[in-house]
Amino acid sequence: MxxxxxxxxxxxxxxxxxxxxxxxxxxxxxxxxxxxxxxxxxxxxxxxxxxxxxxxxxxxxxxxxxxxxxxxxxxxxxxxxxxxxxDPAARGSVWDATIAETNSGGAFVDLGERSGFLPFSNTDDHVDTGDTVRVQVVEPRPPWDDGRPVVDSTVRVQRPLVTLVRDGAVDSRGSPELADLLSTEPPEGWRAKWSRAADDAGLDALGDALETAVERAEELDDALDETEPTGETPRTVFEGQPTVWAWFGRESRFELDDHRDAVTTTMTGHHRIKAGDERASAAVDFVEAVCDGDGEFPFEAVSRQFGPTEGDTVAIDHGKPAGHCIRLGRGKVTEYDPSGTVWVEREMSPGGTYDGLGIERRAGDVARTKFTEGKWWYPTIYKGADGETRGTYVNVCTPVEIFPGSVRYVDLHVDVLKHADGTVERVDDDELDAAVEAGDVSEKLATKARSVASAVENALS
Known part of the structure; x- marks a missing residue:
């Protein structure tokens, strides 16, 4: 580096x-x-x-x-x-794509590994399902988010101090005073939009920013001129700026607390609390202003102020190592322990079978899940309408985080099952091995997952 x-x-x-x-x-x-x-x-x-x-x-x-x-x-x-x-749909990348479907606000476009969203306000042309469009990713989205990358039919080059827009317009509004002294100008057909930070930047910084943007704009012009639409979609016409996403788990947030605490007063759980609820940010700032930040993560104080407690409804956000997130459904908190545990119950719909357990889903079944803040696993007990236990599924995952509106973790594939007859079975080690092979899970994380699974397996046997 x-x-x-x-x-x-x-x-x-x-x-x-x-x-x-x-x-x-x-x-x-x-x-x-x-x-x-x-x-x-x-x-x-x-x-x-x-x-x-x-x-x-x-x-x-x-x-x-x-x-x-x-x-x-x-x-x-x-x-x-x-x-x-x-991110395969990097910011600034240009695509030939097909409209997969439309709604009242825009169109969904096929970008291969990702699906993009083209608001109707981002295109001057009428588009419909099956049409081929040339679009650029202007707002990337993390893979675990429900949202889709936003695309636009107008091409631009985005840089921290300046953005060049390829629309043939002339617009000098908002330009910093020093911009008039620059020897470089946008290419023909492009206009410059300067950021607020440009007002405080020096002449050299402005010049470097514009020169870099102009070089990129010229590369983009060449790519667009040389690549005529062929009907083949999805097709990358121009590579965007490298775009990556990092999804933090509970232990990572506490590690970041240590880095922050080395600079300024930081209460235990600073990032964990702020990640859970936007309303909590002001409260965290207040606490840190009047205390030295020592102590344990205040689960009870946070949950009683912002949730969840008994009677609340929470979603179960089941992250996957490849980056996407599946919402398993919503359930009611039936029990609450201020030390950091909640029991969540969900009524199950009939039809199909329970993954791994291989038993039929019946009307009246209830899934009762115990989530404990910071644990690397959680159990779900499936009970029938008669109250009898039909099986237990223990999911091994990154440390559980119980946020006000959802419980969140990343599934680590390997699981431990306990069948109704008492048989204990460990499953999906091969999926964990495949995730390591694919580079989605580090060997260190996989070793931890296997260790947790072994401990759970021994405890249930």
């Missing part, structure tokens, strides 16, 4: 990641005012080679830019339950 890769960071993990990445040789640029105050050092306003931002759900971060793969390696090493992926 180059020791001069420049990174811009925003979001709830900024302080921790600023310390972490700076310690690993990255140069932090364009800091927010709190970061300047906390680190009490000079930062450059130069263009970033990677921009890092918190995902909308605060569960992880996205990174966009040439240095994104280098940043990904550092993020993946934070702790054993950090998972990181390359």
């Amino acid at each position: 180059s020791d001069t890769s420049r990174v811009k960071i925003r979001g709830i993990y900024t302080t921790a990641l600023t310390r972490l990445l700076a310690s690993e040789g990255f140069e932090i640029v364009q800091p927010s005012p709190p970061i300047e105050d906390r680190f009490d050092r000079a930062f450059d306003l130069a263009p970033a080679e990677a921009t890092l931002f918190a995902s909308d759900d605060r569960q992880g971060v996205g990174v966009v830019g040439p240095a994104a793969p280098e940043v990904r390696a550092s993020l993946a090493a934070i702790d054993v339950d950090t998972l990181a992926w390359r």
Whole structure:
């Protein structure tokens, strides 16, 4: 890794990641005012080679830019339950794609491994199912999110200080005063839109930003001119900026707490609480302003203030190592232990069989799941309408996090079953092996999963 890769960071993990990445040789640029105050050092306003931002759900971060793969390696090493992926629908990538379907707001387009969303406001043409369109990814989305990458029929080059838009318009509004002194101009057919940070940047930084954007715009012009639509879809016409996503688990959040605490007062569970509920951010900031941050993670205080407690409804968000997230359904919290445990009950619909157990799903069946904050496994007990236990399924996963509206973890494939006759069975080790082979699960994380599965298997036997 180059020791001069420049990174811009925003979001709830900024302080921790600023310390972490700076310690690993990255140069932090364009800091927010709190970061300047906390680190009490000079930062450059130069263009970033990677921009890092918190995902909308605060569960992880996205990174966009040439240095994104280098940043990904550092993020993946934070702790054993950090998972990181390359996004096949990178920001700025241009595609020939087919409209798969439409709704009242826009169209869904096939991008191969991902499905994009084209708002009708992002295209001047009428589009319908089956049409072929040329679009660019302008807003990437994490793989675990329900949302789809947003695409646009207008092509642009996005950079931290300047964005070039390929629409033939002329627009000098919002340009920094120093922009008039630059020797470089946008290519014909492109216009520059400067960010607010450009007002405080020096002439060299503005010049470097515009030159880099112009080079990319010229490459894009060449690619678009040379690649006529052929009807073959989905097809990548132009590679975008490298885009990666890192999904933090519970242990990773506490590791980030340690990095933040080395810089400023940080209560135990700072990132865990902020990731769970946006309302909690102000409360965390208040607590840290009046205390020294010592103590245990205050599960009871957080859950009683923001949920969940007995009677609440929570979703079960079942993450997968490949990056996507499946919502298993919603259930009612029937029991609540302030030390960090909730029991969630779901009524099961009849039809089909229970995965692994191989028994029929019947009307009246109830799934009773015990979730404990921080545990690497959780059990689900399936009971029939008569109250008899039909089987128990123990899922091995990254440490459970009980957020106000959902329980979240990443499934690690290997599971342990206890059948109604008392037989104990361990399953899906092969799927875990395949995930390691595919690079979705580290060997360290897989070793932990196998160890947990063995302990559960021994306890149930």
